[in-house]
Amino acid sequence: MxxxxxxxxxxxxxxxxxxxxxxxxxxxxxxxxxxxxxxxxxxxxxxxxxxxxxxxNKFLLLRDLLEQAASAARELTDKTMAEALPARERLRLLSVRLLGLWSEERSVFILYKMASEKFHQLPEGSARALAVLFDDELYRPVADAMRECVGSEAAEETANMLIGSLVGCAGLWLYRSRSDLDAERMADLLFEGIRS
Structure with missing residues (x-):
């Protein structure tokens, strides 16, 4: 050999x-x-x-895991937001794609879950860096597209509700190790509540 x-x-x-x-x-x-x-x-x-x-140590492992997850999420977000669709349809498509990605790559779900908790479990330097990365590259595109749907005043509140709802719904499936998450149906239910 x-x-x-x-x-x-x-x-x-x-x-x-x-x-x-x-x-x-x-x-x-x-x-x-x-x-x-x-x-x-x-x-x-x-x-x-x-x-x-x-x-x-586990914090270096988590940081690497979350940075790789952010890269995958950024690629998905950029691709979806570049679609030639109305903002509402891009957001719905992003929701479906995120749910699918979270089901396949649990690290991306963990990124969004930890972001919703301000990365408080991580050491301060890592938490701050990941929060800035998440806000600039993953949250901001959603809020900007939401601004086209619901106007400036309600954009961030509605973006928060959308991301929080996705994290909550997906968490119920992922924490129970279920694989039957119906991303299309979940997105449809969420978007019934988001009106122009």
Missing amino acids: SPRTKEQNEQIREARIRQIRRAAADVYLARGLAFEIKDVAAQAEVGYGTVYHYYS
Whole structure:
């Protein structure tokens, strides 16, 4: 057998990090911030030291998990907000797509849930940086599109209600490990209450 190439080693490293982040999201949903690195290692089916090799503590792991989640959410938000649709339809489509993404990538749901709680569970520096990132790149596009739907006065209040409702509804499914979340129906119900 020949030794692995640098590229092969990098692919293995990236796959292991994805595996650890996915396990961390599952463990966080089950235990909240009370989880420990050993819980993540058990969920990922890797050695305790393997997780520590990549993350020296759970807060660094959570920060990486949330930054990657923000990247996925930003890509989805940018793509959806660029659609040639009226603002209300873009917001409904974003809602459906977010619910679908949250069902597949629990870390993105955790990002939105923690944002709704001002990232208060994280160390202050991480909390502040993630709050700014969330507000600028994920919340602001929703509020701007909502402004087109309901006007300036009610835009932020309605954006808050939309995001909060999505987080609450999805949480009921995800915390119970259900996979039958009907994103279309949930979005339709929410948007029946959002009128121009």
